[in-house]
Amino acid sequence: MNNNSLWSDALYRLSKNKAAMFGGFILILLIFSAALAPIIAPYSYSYQDLNLGASPPSSEHLLGTDILGRDLLSRILYGARISLLVGFVATGVALVIGVSWGIVAGYIGGRVDSIMMRIVDILYGLPFIIFIILLMVIFGRNLWLLFGAIGAVEWLTMARIVRGQVIGLKNQEFVMAAQAMGVSNLQMFRRHLLPNILGPIAVYATLTIPQVMLLEGFLSFLGLGIQPPMSSWGTLIKDGVESMEEYSWLLIYPGITFTITLFALNFFGDGLRDALDPKTSEN
Amino acid sequence: MLAIFIKRILIAIPVLFAVASITFFLIKIAPGGPFDADRAVSPQVLKNLNEAYNLDASNWEQYLDYMGGLLQGDLGPSFRFPGRSVTEMIATGLPVTFELAFYAILIALLMGIFSGVLAALKRNTFLDFIPMAIAMIGICVPTFLMGPLLVLIFGINLEVLPVSGWDQLPGDKILPSLTLGFAYAAYIARLSRGGMLEILNQDFIRTARAKGLTERMVVIKHAMQGGLIPVISFLGPAIAGLLAGSFVVETIFQIPGLGRFYVEAAFNRDYTMILGTTIFFSAMIIFFNLMSDLAALWLNPRSRDAS
Numbered sequence: 001m002n003n004n005s006l007w008s009d010a011l012y013r014l015s016k017n018k019a020a021m022f023g024g025f026i027l028i029l030l031i032f033s034a035a036l037a038p039i040i041a042p043y044s045y046s047y048q049d050l051n052l053g054a055s056p057p058s059s060e061h062l063l064g065t066d067i068l069g070r071d072l073l074s075r076i077l078y079g080a081r082i083s084l085l086v087g088f089v090a091t092g093v094a095l096v097i098g099v100s101w102g103i104v105a106g107y108i109g110g111r112v113d114s115i116m117m118r119i120v121d122i123l124y125g126l127p128f129i130i131f132i133i134l135l136m137v138i139f140g141r142n143l144w145l146l147f148g149a150i151g152a153v154e155w156l157t158m159a160r161i162v163r164g165q166v167i168g169l170k171n172q173e174f175v176m177a178a179q180a181m182g183v184s185n186l187q188m189f190r191r192h193l194l195p196n197i198l199g200p201i202a203v204y205a206t207l208t209i210p211q212v213m214l215l216e217g218f219l220s221f222l223g224l225g226i227q228p229p230m231s232s233w234g235t236l237i238k239d240g241v242e243s244m245e246e247y248s249w250l251l252i253y254p255g256i257t258f259t260i261t262l263f264a265l266n267f268f269g270d271g272l273r274d275a276l277d278p279k280t281s282e283n
Numbered sequence: 284m285l286a287i288f289i290k291r292i293l294i295a296i297p298v299l300f301a302v303a304s305i306t307f308f309l310i311k312i313a314p315g316g317p318f319d320a321d322r323a324v325s326p327q328v329l330k331n332l333n334e335a336y337n338l339d340a341s342n343w344e345q346y347l348d349y350m351g352g353l354l355q356g357d358l359g360p361s362f363r364f365p366g367r368s369v370t371e372m373i374a375t376g377l378p379v380t381f382e383l384a385f386y387a388i389l390i391a392l393l394m395g396i397f398s399g400v401l402a403a404l405k406r407n408t409f410l411d412f413i414p415m416a417i418a419m420i421g422i423c424v425p426t427f428l429m430g431p432l433l434v435l436i437f438g439i440n441l442e443v444l445p446v447s448g449w450d451q452l453p454g455d456k457i458l459p460s461l462t463l464g465f466a467y468a469a470y471i472a473r474l475s476r477g478g479m480l481e482i483l484n485q486d487f488i489r490t491a492r493a494k495g496l497t498e499r500m501v502v503i504k505h506a507m508q509g510g511l512i513p514v515i516s517f518l519g520p521a522i523a524g525l526l527a528g529s530f531v532v533e534t535i536f537q538i539p540g541l542g543r544f545y546v547e548a549a550f551n552r553d554y555t556m557i558l559g560t561t562i563f564f565s566a567m568i569i570f571f572n573l574m575s576d577l578a579a580l581w582l583n584p585r586s587r588d589a590s
Contacts, residue, residue: 130545131561133545133546139313218427218531251435261421
């Protein structure tokens, strides 16, 4: 099938891209260690050794302990669960809204399209970060609201990309043939349009995850995101900043972890884009 | 040009109105009044307070009242700081935030355009790779990490720059501006590199070279004008991003600007302050987006001549 060769070509190109493969490798490592955190973490994330207090890295606590005597490595591993969860779930929310919005606008076209895209234009111009903060203040800081609020903000670009792709597909013969056979709109979206725009969707989703993780970190850093006793990398960095003068490792290790993850996601996303659409990689 | 401008303004007004209304009612459904937060107040005092702030009127009356005030630039009293109005507090914080944002944008433009154009001209050499690697770092290291790291290095370890404050010690503006500007420098570098590469491949550049212009003239007079349009378009959204960045930077460096006021208001549940600043921020961002779109339109000869 033609479809398969596109993906296998892309996979081949991706495997030739060292930076992307390295990013992908780091990501897989991270996802596994986050999933297996309860097994591989040396301590529980809330276990306190009060006699120890903040201690620099040692053989017992590889990355040291925080002010409350909690093992930093374990807290980073458990924090990865929250940070990655927010990254993936909120991106998922954005994906669902953005793709449905874009497909409907692009496929139906005409007036519906121009109204729907005008709404996107207007929402683009609003300071969404402020609305997220507003929602967190009004409805309390819970994880589900955070997923929803971030997802509700990040779907706009996805809607634009998908709409553009669908408009390109709309006039092709196979879509017209399907129309002539009386395929329902829902079937059209699911069977004919969606499979053909999976590439750009995958690329953009990969590049949205780091954006979302940044946003979560930003909110948690301000104290408006993840609340204790749960901790994400954002809250770890926030705690690290508060005690960085004496205990700089509390800032540096979570910071390095966060940065490496963002690097990995960006490299992998860029590599995926180049692999799926060799034209853009020329610049 | 003028028609586009008027059309955009006409769209902006109802949008702002909708933002103000939605925010107003969102805050009305927020649980808990502004005065029942930390310490208990006697019923009589609460009643007097509610009366003083017109909170015993119906929601509609309050809404109309607020909108009326808004038209005259009055955003109501602050719930947390008695005797101060929200408009007044915005007026105190705004100059500080503007100054910070101005330096940050300046740093971002200078660093970004210089390294981006250089990278495009010296494509695939180390003058391309190194700035682009640094730009990647700028994009991947979030502001809330960059700021503390800069403080740790220059403020605490090297002790060459003050670690916090604004306009109090010499040099205390450097770290906040750098922190805020760096991420944008990175984006601008990437955008200007991409834009320049696209333009440098076009025919009119070859013509300019063929007619014997110096490379400098080709780059400055011909290529940069078109190659930097993406940067201009980016500036509008960047202002919105700068605002969010100012929340973080002003918190880290304890700068008495609008961003810190907003974060504090969010913590204190100072609802009138949140409402006022949200409307104000929205108006500002809509305005800057409009400006950057118009500038980009005007810089592009094709759209300039068409309208």
